[in-house]
Amino acid sequence: MSDMTQGNAPGQHYPPGQHPDMPPPPGTVGFVGWLRNNLFSSIPNSILTILAIYLLYAAIPPILGWAFFNADFEGASRTDCTAAGACWALIDVRGKQFLYGFYPDEELWRVYVAGFILLLAILPVLFDKIPFRKLLFANTILLPVTGFFLLSGTSGSPEAILPTVETPQWGGLLLTMVIGVTGIVASLPIGIALALGRRSNMPVVRTMCVTFIEFVRGVPLITILFMSSVMVPLFLPEGVNFDKLLRCLIGVSLFSAAYMAEVIRGGLQAIPKGQYEAAAAMGLSFWKMMYFIILPQALRIVIPGIVNTFIGLFKDTSLVLIIGLFDLLGIAKTVVTDANWIGLIHESYAFVAVIYWIFCFGMSRYSIWLEAKLHTGHKR
């Protein structure tokens, strides 16, 4: 017993299994240990670390200085910005245009309501354990109709509850969301149909789907937008026009549907043949087989690909700028052509970059969450 009270005296012996835990060697744990393991584990790593720290040191203070410490936040025109840094007065004055384009002020409540409905409509799609899911789903299915009438209005007379707001007045984030959401919502079902059609045994259906997919994938989105904006009006008789935004929406939807079809086809091909045969052996019809057996598995596999296409589509909406629609990026370019704000392109671009990033990062995080939720032991 007297041996035990002497603590860690050298040469001390413990009974087997009785040795107390020793503290780790200095410099292997805690902050220093982390640094040593991750940043200074070898000479090349140490050099790279020091280089990176220097680059951060060189880059971050000027950026912060430009964006915050030396920036002007208020003013009525460019000439009011006297500091050396950014001129955020532009965003202050033109913020509404960045968000809603030229949507009339007195009708803005409709945009807010539409945004709220969209939020409610997304919830049951994204999360399966929320209350009133069926009710919310009804809202989701009605969204194209309610959204359309809310935003564009029901009657041309100004006394109407929802007077018409023509699409050239839509702009900014509102237009980006309209194009993005329409493209996303339309491309998934059309893409699934095309993917199934491409793998069909019926020659006519298969040929049509293959032709469509290969034709649309073979040309850039800009070409399709130009076709919709420049060529289509020439084919129509003079005086017959349909809305430029509508033409653009159709173009964007078909374009993303072709990409979506190929992503989904990848998922369909990854399903073992036994699954199809087993479903057929159960006596399921083609559509039941697809709905209950194949698609749930196939779509889960291609979630990263689908979300990737969505994110790409969301950013591709900025191409509508070239046909004279003012989406978020178009507004960013246009507001700095006003003589009062001319040349403030950095502030304008920085602002829309942040908005794009928030949306794309949100989609990306959701897809990771969804993958984690849906993986049921097949994770590779």
Place this chain on the structure above:
Amino acid sequence: MKLGKFLFAAAAVTALSTGASAGTLDDIKAKGFVQCGVTTGLAGFAAPNDQGQWAGFDVDFCRAMAAAIFGDAAKVKYTPTTSKERFTALQSGEIDVLARNTTWTFSRDVNLGFEFVGVNYYDGQGFMVRKSLGVTSAKELDGASVCIQTGTTTELNLADYFRSNGMSYESVVIETSAEGRGVYEEERCDVYTTDASGLAAQRSTMADPSEHILLPEIISKEPLGPLVRHGDNQWGDIARWTLNAMIVAEELGVTAGNAADMASTSKNPEVLRLLGAEGDMGAQLGLSADWAKNIVMQVGNYGESYERNLGTTTPLALERGLNALWTDGGILYAPPMR
């Protein structure tokens, strides 16, 4: 039976749509606004202002047309067009008139089937130099280094101009106008050359615009003007004389402020004809007698519109130059209104 009904409906739609293109003015009066094609944003010419309203020199022309037709300059709807789709928009009838700093050229006028109704801005390639250089004329630029965008007609114009004046220059080649501004501000070239209105826009973004001057010489022709479709001469006449009325109003000293007074007090028959107190020029165009008076009162004469959007009080600070009246040393010359 069903097929017959369908064919009838199709024929009716065709008849309606072809009938609709007969009289542009009647169509516009029926729908209650002028559909005007503008740029997607060019400083001074057309850009949305802080309230989201379109404003600018080209926009003023659209507003003048609305004032002439409806007596209300606000009855315009704007279609922003890019340089590629602007002509299709006009051809297809999506817009009624295109006021989009478009250069009047032979092929556009003849081959594309458009009718340019006049020139509302004489642009052309100009030079910008630092004031400290002490140069007042392009003729003094012998041996200068010139910032120039590669692969453009400006490059060829520059070479021709210097050769014909027996001068030499050293070119500093740039890719975009934004790059050009940077290079010029770093003093890597003495002179920056591109279209004069573009130079003015670039200058207004510089740290101290007053340190730079635009030289008076303009070495190429870029007549910018509004245009309409071929085939409806009455509509073309209205557009042409809307522009001319603004210029004539400036010649006669009629402004937004004094137009109402002059219509009743002026002794000048030209003024009285313009403002509709005499003659029937409005009726000949298919408009009301006070069409030109409405233009001047609601939009202003040419000079007022210029000063408001491009002139020396704006950040662009463009001198009148070629766009001064012919009586003031420019080439702005409207046919007489009689």
